[in-house]
Each structure stands twice: as structure tokens, then as C-alpha cells.
Amino acid sequence: MASPILPGSGLGSGLDIGAIVTALVNADKSAKQTQIDAATKTNTLKISGVGSLKSALTAFQTAMNNLGNKTNPAFAGFTATSSKTDILTATSDSTAVAGNYSVVVNKLATGSKIASASFAGGAASAIPSGTLKISQNGTDYNVDIPANATLQTTRDAINKAQGANGISANIVTDSTGASRLVISSSKTGAGSDLSVSGIAGLEIDGTQLMGSSPAAGASGAVNGVAQNAELTIDGLAVTSKSNTVTGAVSGLTLNLVTVSPGTPPTPAIVGVEANTKGLQTSVQAFVDAYNTLKNTIDTLSKATPDEDGKLTVQAAFTGDALPRSMIADIRAQLTAPGAGGPLAVLSQLGVMTDRLTGNLTFDTAAFNKTMAQPGMTGQVQQLFTGTNDTNGLLARMSKAVDPYLKPMDSKSKGLLDQRLDSLIANTKTLTNQQLALDLRVANLTKTLTAKYNAMDLLVGQMKATANNITSFFASLNAQQSAK
Template identity: 30%
Template sequence: MSISFTGLASGFNSADYIKAIMNKEKLPLTRLQTKKEITTAYQNVFKSINTKLTTLKDASIALSDLGSFQLSKASSSDTTKLNAVAESTAVAGDYSVVVNTLAQKQVVASKSFNATDIYSASSPDAFPSSLSIGGVSVDISGLSLDGKKMSEVLNAIATKINGTVGIRAQASVIQTSSGQNALVLTAKEYGRANQFTFDSSSTWGFANKQAADDASLVINGIAVTSTTNTVKDAIPGVTLTLANTGSSTVKVEQDVDGIASKVDTFVKAYNDIINTIKDNTQKSTKNKDGSLTLTLQGDPMLRSLRSQMGDMVNKIVGDTPGFKLLSDIGLEVDKGITSASLMTGNITFDKTKFKEKMQENPARVEKMFSGTAGIDGIATLFKNSAKEWTDSVDGIITSKIKGYDSEISFLTEQIQSMSDRLDLREASLKQKYVNLEVVMSKLNSQKDWITNQASILTKSLSQK
């Protein structure tokens, strides 16, 4: 790092002088940098709108494509007996369900052993070298159990069983009473088909504690069995999860709340774009530092987008009285606002009215979103329009963003080129004044020598 002291020889503060010159010559560079910042800010607005339009497109697809309104829900009159979940293919109706038995896993337990007893492999009651579970032999001869406490022995055997490939049961050790442990085998799957055989020798004392069983139930008078407590499609398109025996009623109906949630997502996406356009096209105002706020007030593309969106939400999208305009089903622009200055262009979504219309005629409501012969539904209109604006190759906004990319790239090159020239200019000025100081230093040295010689000569003459 070099240190420069300006004006040592000349007395001239060249550093401040050079700084003043460079500040003036950097004005065009500052203007370019400001222009790049503004251009980037405008581009970010369009990037944001592009993202929001994509969100609106997705919300429109969710309301316009085939099956978009085919949402169903199922409910149980007694969730202590069973729960029900419906898919889109579920058939609406009321279903009487009587659960007679639940599916069970087979459970087998050994006799209880004193946990602190010491195991002896030579004892007449010692375990055999292998155990058969479901036809699979578990070799325990190499476990080195002799001399260990029975709690350790049982845990070692359980670990060996669980590590044996092909075993259809899971082993565990439980405490049956204070100081007493037993080895328990539980089938890995529910149902009679998954029951297993076991070694019932007197040493182990294994016995069935819970038999494997299938679930049995009656749905609208029809007997149904299942190897698990999850029963699928016994009611078409519905999955039942059995929890207890007893009776309940399963009601399957169109999921109006789920459909309303889709519409709400669409409305929020629409309003988000309208508000973003409004926020970025306000009249420019002064900041505290005197500069003007950025605005795209006169941008024709944003005006066109705003106008197109407004036209579409006010379009006739149905062919039946009471089901023609969005306002007929609870979607209204600037609801209750009569003053132009207060209008925002936002949609207000009346969910209560929408649900009422869905109950009245769900097919008509669906067609208002997806469309009928000769009339595009509102969701179809927005889906197609959003694709035109956001297409990744030649979308309207995509092209605008690419144009900004080119402009920013050009400005970046200009800024770099000008910065390089200014750096050279500043270095040249600094070198010029360094050279000046060198020359001045030499002249000052010569001046001092001449002054000194003159002083000596004067003194010598005065002594004669």
C-alpha cells in the first residue's frame, strides 16, 4: 500500500483538485448507473407480475379443466366407530355402516420368566437351540446366553427373531407383572391370512393371546370383509378407517367448501395482479431527498393487461338467468362502491352466496368457469389469456422482460467502459501532479543551494 502526501513541494493540494475534476467527469457515469437501477426496478415489476400471472393461470386451470368441480367429501355420523375420506370419484349418497368385527393381528406370548433369574444352558428347562415361527427356524444356539439374567436372555432372543429374514412376526419383551417378563410375538400384518404357526413346546410356553381376524361390516345390507381396518371402495371412491364396532352413517356429497376454496384462490390471485398494477402506475411524487418516485403510469402494456382483465371479469360467462355474470354467483368487482375515486377493481367473493348457488345448480356454476358451447367460462378465459402473457418463449410479458435484459446488458457494458476510461483519466492526473511535485522539489533544492551560496558570498565580501 503506497502513501502519497500531496503538495509537499508545490504547496498545491492536488488530491482535492483531482477529486473535484473526477466528480464532474463522473456525472455521465452516475446518470448511466441511475438509469440501470431504474431499468432494473421496472424489470422487477414485470417479473413480479409475470409470477403473479402464472399463479392466476394455475388457479384458472384448477377451475376450468375436466373434473375441476368433481370434489367430494365424506363424513361419518360417529367418528368413534369409523372415519371416511372421499376421492373425486365418490358416489354421492347416504350409507348405513355396521362394523361387526375389527381386523386383528395375531398375538402370541411365552410364559412369564423371573427377570433376575440366571439362565443355565445345561438346565432341563433350557431353551432348545432353535425356535420355529411360521415355518421359519430361528437359530439361537450361538447367542451365548449361559449365565445371563433372564431379562437379557429374552431381549437377545427377541433381537435374533427380528433380525431373521422371512419371519412374519415382530418380537418384543414385555413386563407381565413386577419382576416377570414374557416374550411376545405380534403378526406384522392384520387379518387371518397373516396368522402364523409357532413352537408351543413346554419350555417356551407359547400360547395364542389374540387370534388373527378380518374386519367384517355391513354396508347398506351388503356384507363386506377386509384383512385390514382400512376399507377402500366398499363405498365407491371412499376409504373407511374402522375404529370400533357399532353402527354409523356415512354421507358422501359434493365438497362445496373445497370448490369455494379454489375460487377464493383464483380471486386472490386476480386481486394481487390488479393491486400490483395499481401500485406501480400511481402518479409520481417527490421523495424526501427531492427525487421523484418511480412509476410506470404511462406504460401501455400494463394498461392493456389491466383493461383486459377488467373486461373478462365483467363478461357474460353463462347462458341461464341467474347464472350469467360472476356477480350472480357471488363474485363482484368493487361491490358496494359508487365513487370512482374509491374503486380498486378488486373482486369481492361472497362465499355464502356462492355456496347457495352451488346447492341450487352446481352444473350451471361449473359451466360458468369451464364454459359451454359457444361461451368460454371465466376460468378458461383467464387460463388462455395468462398463457399468452406468460409463455416462456414468446409471452407478452416474457418479451418485455427480455427487452429489459438487453437494455441492462447494454448499460452494464457502457458503465464498465466509462469506468475504465475514468480510472485511466484519474491515474493520469495523479501521475501528472506527482511529476510536478518531483520537478518542484528539484527546483526548490536548486533555489536553496543558490540562496545558500549567495549567503556565503555576501558574508565573505563583508569580512574584507
């Protein structure tokens, strides 16, 4: 805060009152101002450091989640490919075995789709109130139909009540204006046919076909009843209630797209082979993600010399236990028990810790030596992705970061957000201290200025009196000399 305008040299004393007052005020505020400035600089640095640390942790956790993605797994021990991806695609897990399989898709699994009798009044047709019961594979799904319902509001009630169960409804209106309620299910496979009862006019037996030209009063299954998928694998017949076929071949999942064309149908060849090269790339990506985080934490923690190499410049978290605790929690997962198996530690894959920097190093020669042993690719996948959602190294590394980024419950915050709140509160405290100091400086300046101006006035008056006395005696002396 700027000081009030001060007078220059005193008219009476000739002293530089402004300079004197400024010097006295600066001497009074210097220690406190230095303290506030230093605390503000440190606090601002820490706020910036928290932001950088949160970004680094978020990037690290994102990298772990991406590497552990189940849809497109980076640590797949085996790769499965299909020669005809328009017919089917394939994925493999850590239990797969290298080989080739000839697959022919004869039928796709279908779900149940049924239609009611037609309503001449269209979507606005009145529907009696009551409980509409939709049955599927021995399970009943009830929908309450209120008074004054229409075909359209009945459709909406079904979607609202049973959408989570994979049951949906819509209305189809023909060229005459007559409408039918069409209900379908996302569940596939033989035996999953829908049936409807409980409301007059909406009784539907989904095991019966409507036919290609159904009469107005006809109801039933549309485009056939629900059926299983049928395929052959190396000539062996396989059925599946879903178009995602698992368990037919150990470690292999087949995703059926359409029926194999041709007579006889042309098979799709599914090949499974060890994914050594892909795993090496993924291990390197894991090492890089860890080292990036470690280097960021080091930068935010270690003091560095200034440009002249004489003074030490503090980093945001120099001397702070938080980063050390964080990297210790993350690093502990590198050696913690996981999913088990022949591969227990990263050193078996050539991943070691540099003694000087603490970063991870990756010896690809050691990795390839391990991969030369039978079955090792699947073990690498198990080490990193685990046998469930929690015991893989990637999941454990990601979870180790959670306390720093996420709240433990709805009433708390993550550790970094807690630290940020504390720093923001400290900023307000320092701002208030600066305002208080500025007010003190202003008051002190005003007080000292008034005192020195009063002194200057008194000195001026005394000088005037002295000058008068001097002039009087000088005049008296002159008169005496003239006699």
C-alpha cells in the same frame, strides 16, 4: 474501478497532488457514473419485477386451471354420491337434477383378449414375414412383419404400430416352454372382438372361445368374448359398451367398478343434490385468486414514499403500460359474453368491484339469495366452466394470461420473456458503459498524475535555483560586511 496509487504532497511544490487529481477525476466522471448507477438500479428492479410478475401470473393461471379441473370439478352445480363406491362412483354436470337412483350392476363391459396357437419354440419361434392384419369392429390395423421375425419381435412390432389404437400384445409361456401370442384391446363392449389374419400360424378368431384347457393348436378368445355392461337403474334395464355410463340419467355419469354382490343383488343408491355450499367456496377461491394477482400488480406498479415520507420510491413497473394492459385484458373477461344462460354477469352472484381498490368483493348474502332460485347451481357451473373448453369464465381468464407467459409461435416468446430479454441486453450495455468509464478514469488519473508530478519537479528545480541565488547573495553580503 479503483484509481492508481497517487503520491501524497509534492516534494517540490508541497501540494497534495493525490487529492487534487482525485477531485478532478471525480468531477469528470460524476455525471456519467450517476447516470449508470441510476440506470443499473432501475434495470435490476425491473428484472426482479418481471420475475415476480411471471410467478404471480403462473399462480393465477394454475388456480384457474385447478378450479376448472374436469376430474374433480370445483364448480360442480350438483354433487353426486354413491352409497357403495366399491360398486360404482358417480359424477354430475350442470344439467343434473336432484334426486336418488337405485343402481344394480349385473355385468361389467369387457374388452377382447385373444391368444394364438402355441409355439413349441417359445418366444424365439420363427414367424413368417408379411402383413399381420388385426381386425376389430370392421376396422383393420395392419402390422408389417419383416424377415427373420420371431414371436417376440412380432409382439414388439404390434405394440409399436398399434399401441396408440389401444391394441397391445404380450407372450405367455406355459410350464412346457411353449408360448402363445396374447393380444388385447382397451375398447370394450359387444362387437369389439379382435381377429387376426395374414400370417400363417397367427390366425385367430376372437369370436370363438379357447376353452378352459385349450389344445396346443387352439386359438381364440381368452376369458370370454367382449360384452356390454348391463345394469338396472330404478329397475329399468340399461346397457353400455363402456363401464363409464353416460346419458342413462340426465346430467349423471356412472363409473362401474364391479358387479353388485348378493342374491338378489344389493343396489347402490346414487344421490344427487345441489352443491350450493361448495359453489360458494369456489366463488370465494376465484375472487381470492384474482385479488392476489391484482394486489401483486399494484405493488409492482405503484410508487411509494420513503421512510421519511418525503421522497418517492419507484416500483419495478411504475409508469409502465405493461401491467395496466395485462390487468385490463384479464378484467375484460369478467364482463365478456360467455356460455349464455340466465347468469350472465358476476354481480348476479354478489361479486362486485371495489371502487377504491379495483379488487373483487363477494357478498355471500346476495349469492345465497340467487341460489335460492330453482336451477341456479347448474347455471353457476355453466357460467364458470362453460358448455365447451373455451367459453367458460375460468378458461377465458386463463387464456387472457397466455400472451404474457407463452409464445405465439415457435419463433417468438411470451411478452414477459421478451421484456426480460430486453432488460438482460440492457444489463450488458450498462456493464460495457461502466467498463468504458472505468478505463477513462484510469487513463485520466494516469495523465493528470503525470502532469502534476512534472509540475512538482519543475517547481522543485525552480526552488533549488532560487535557494542557490539567495545563498550566493547572502554570502556576498556577508563578505562585504566583513570588510
